[in-house]
Amino acid sequence: MKQVLEGSHAVAEAVRLARVNVISAYPITPQTHIVERLSDFCADGRLDARFLRVESEHSALAALIGASSTGVRTFTATSSQGLALMHELLHWASGARLPIVMAEVNRALAPGWNIWTDQTDSLAQRDTGWMQLYCETGQEVLDTTLQAYWLAETVNLPVMVILDAFFLSHTYEPVDIPSQEQVNGFLPDYQPRFQLDTRNPCAFNQLAPPNVYMEMRHNIQQAMDQVLSRFGQMEDGFGVVFGRRYGEVEPLQCDDAQIILVTSGTITSTSRALQQQLRADGERVGLLKIKLFRPFPADAVRRILGGAQKVAVIDRNCSFGAGGIFAQEVRAALCNLSARPLVFSYIAGLGGRDVTLDVLKLIYRHTKDCEHCPDDSIWMGLHEVHHAT
Amino acid sequence: MQLNVPDRDYMHSGHVGCPGCGAAVAMKFVLRALGNKTIMVLPACCWSIIAGPYPQSTLQIPLIHSAFETGGAMASGVRAALDVKGDKETCVVTWAGDGGTFDIGFQALSGAVERNEDFIYFCYDNEAYMNTGIQRSSSTPYGAWTTTTPGRDWKRMRKKNIVEALVAHRIPYAATASIAYPEDLLRKVSKARSIKGSRFLHIFASCPTGWRIPSEISVKIARMAVQTNIFPLYEVENGRKYTINFMPKGYLVKEYFKLQGRFKHLSESDLDQIQAMVEEDWELLLRKAGVPLQG
């Protein structure tokens, strides 16, 4: 059933359809519409879940670690500072191998205070052992949230479903809300592989000395590795029920492209328009949307980008001292190829600044014209700064 | 003649608690009263080690180690999951040290209690960060040496009154207990188990290593803390009804202090000052309990 929905509400619908048992969250703009809608669902009985209105994001995730360890399906949502506050427990959730799903609305980190979109918050958590799935549309948000449970429960790792602040979280789009039967057909009831159980009393998460810690970490890496193949399996199943598939990456006319733009999140949509225009102008340009960031789909990236001459990675994030984070990952994926494209790194749209068609055109033009590819990231559209004395 | 307490233990030998560990005694008592229909959340504390390294467990109940500051929150989640599963029988408890309760875990505890989460929070109080090597906490008493309050910089701040902080939440049940008074302790645990909502037990658990006392007086020192009114035994129901469980026999605090290396630097006048503080706190408690002041 199609409805015009906010991106936040698409998340909430998916959580409802996923029959989540325990939700715990702490409000932060721009995540609030997700938890408000879920509160409504819990209040009016459309969702039979316990909603723990905890006193911080840290506690929100801690509560879910407790609930998930007790063998139920869980959900939380946060953004920016909230995610940063959760950092310690992000490790805890993955180390404990808990299939927790989180909606993370990309928002810039303070100071100064900034509530607008920026991916640095989620990308700063890339080493925490969580899968990261970046979304572009309301429909993708809903679908990805359902897919996240499938993946999480299959490999026992937590998942972040990531959406841009306002551009996606607060934007209304038509979204097809599947029926409960459809969802049940794709996502079975959660069958925990372990849980706190008085009939089988075990201690969890205890001291792991050097003789076992490394093997436990390797086990997490193995699970992450498996996600790349499981992703396709999951999408096969998803496609059968819903007739849609996204791919861990989505290449657009990349096969013959000389220059390929690499994007994630909502910038992708604008880039699609640019790519269509440029193709109409006869430019051999492709677009690669990266949806799955962790684990990083390096094989796919190599396969798709390996034949291009130049690649322009547009990052709405920055790892200070290193530059755009997607660009680093792309460069790393390509570095062992004997023939590889030049990889340009562009930083744009931090703190919610618009990345318009014009900005993207500039990026394309610069990539095309520039013979020498700089190592550093190129900051797009920087204003002149008047320093106070 | 035998104390009237349940006899079945849910703990194994072979744990790595220090000789004379009061926290080990506390756990043993609490589990006797709780029974095995219990799930325990264990934030970082001495017990994170005592409970055993992979693949061992000291306890015969399901146990989840948690991040330091998450005792209140993680238990909320476990409880929520059990509720969803329809398990009303299993009791969820948090077992935290004073650092994880008074300091870093206070927010999560306060949040959980404000929400009146249905669980029991046990704080075994050894009055400093003992697992990390005797650093001061907000539970460290006035006058104490720790490795972060060494030499002349002994702690000159009073111990936080954690029970009163919880009472301010109108918690359904808050009580102090001591490893030296097992009957009282076990009764309180059983009572707490029978109450719905948040319950808090503050258990005084001596630490021979950190307090610089011989291990054999570990229980005796805990008893003296009660006898001297340094750690009064009382319970508060619904944030209002105070009951004092032990009336003192007039021991002076210096009797308690002089047995412990952590206080050996204190002068007679320091001790007099501490005596006055203890009396002041005691009178405050008597007033709350509606007990007429003596003398």
Next chain:
Amino acid sequence: MAQDMTMKMIPLFIPRSHVSTAGNKTGSWRFLRPRYDEKTAPCSAACPAGEDIGRIAMLTAQGLFKEAWEAILKENPLPGVCGRVCFHPCEPACNRGEFDEAVAIHTLERFLADTAARYQLQADLERRSPRKQRVAVVGAGPSGLATAYFLTRLGYRCDVFEATPEAGGVLRWGIPSYRLPVAVLRREIEQMRRTGFEIRCNRRLSREFLQEAGATYDAVYLGCGHAKIPFLNIPGEDLEGVTDGLSFLQRVNRGDEPRLTGRVAIIGGGNTAVDVARTSLRLGAKPVLIYRRRRADMPAFPDEIQMALEEGVELLELRTVQRIDRAGEEYTLTLRQVPVVNCAAAGKACVQAVPQECERLAVSKVFRAIGLTAAESWFDPPPNENRVIRLNNSVLAYADGAPIIAYGGDVANPIKSVVHAVASAKEAAIALDITFQEGAEAIGERMKHCRVGGGSALSMEIHMQGPRCRRSDHVVAFDEINADYFELSPRIVQPRLLKEERIDSFAEIELKISANLAMREAERCFNCGLCNQCDNCRLFCPDLAVVKDADSGRHINYDYCKGCGICVVECPRNAMALEEENQTQMNTAEEGVHGRLT
């Protein structure tokens, strides 16, 4: 094909336990070693009969009255008697006295004996298999009877010879029934006799018996007591109407209750004097006790003096009788006051006669009741010689080709009391047993092991290798008790007849107490040095290294015990010890002395 591998469920390797910590043998950390170490209670060390009072009280508190009574009988066959007339030196030694008030041991002892009588309990006491030696016991007073009792239990055949028509000695004839009803005595004599010896009454023996006995007996025990009141050596003491107090008591105890009128004088300050005074009061007289020192110096038990005064007995202290004159039915005593000259700190007052200060006292009758002596000289032990062994409470004389002669009871005791008579009997019985089994030379060494708390009291249970053997002879002091485990609680008040009720009859003054009260009083006992299964050691052990055994005892599992010592400090009654670990012990797991109800 790669698909299959990558789709396989990867086994989870997570921090999750699957074994207990019991594999860690933390006992290797130990440098101190706790162990069960039962010790000696001060009361039992102070009891001349060495009764195991701490354990008796423990059993009583648990309502195990028969077992408690039997525990007394192991050491003393006369609990009903001693529970009434013993001067209970145990009570001043009681550690509880330093806490609030001493345990009413005396009252408990009587309660147990009375309870046994009420339910006609038969004691199950250990008895050794028969031995070939035979012993003759002369005198069926408390020491003679107890000697026969102990020797019979040790396997010897005994015959008791008694000059009077009934056994009991001073208990039968010398103690008024308001203190000791004859039925109580008869019951306990019967109880003793049932262990298997004969009492031949009306058999007054002569000195020649000592020579003749050799044909039948390997030893003769002489327990003939002090049954004669010596003369005062003053003018007028041979007058008719000036009577020996002991004969008077005997007469009354036979059932003759003469009416007395007016004032009667009793000369003396011992228990006999007080008994005579109180007896004469009950027969209608107004008794006056005349004693040459102060009241505090009187050898009679203070309680008895107190009750006598309450009942109306008059006491004239610091007076000696100079002469007695008769004028018709009236006797006049000339008394001389004796001021205190020098008062030693703990001893009796030193007095000196002052001839000037004379007074006269007119009475209708005079009783002599000063210190008693043996009726015949051969009853007394011989002077120290080569083949005489003088022990604390008895004397043994050896001669070639003749039976061993053992002297006990009043003739050998520094303090003349029933419980000392029992002590004497036990000492002689043990000495004879050692002599028969190992020879007289072994007495010193072997007897040392039977000493309760290393003192003079002996334990028959220890001698017979009972569980009491395992106790150390360390006598527990009050500061070794963990007093935190005890609440203040007042000592039971011994119920008594009112003064008015007492003086009208010879009814027993001290009344029975209920089982409830007895149990409550027994619970006051610290059980110094004894394990009463309080379970504190197990309760407080942080390492769960104290294990309860099937028979309700406990042992320490040294595999896990880290030697923290909490169990030792938290033992309320000092029944444990903490020692330095040594290497050989460290390798011995699952060992330990058990604290058990035995």
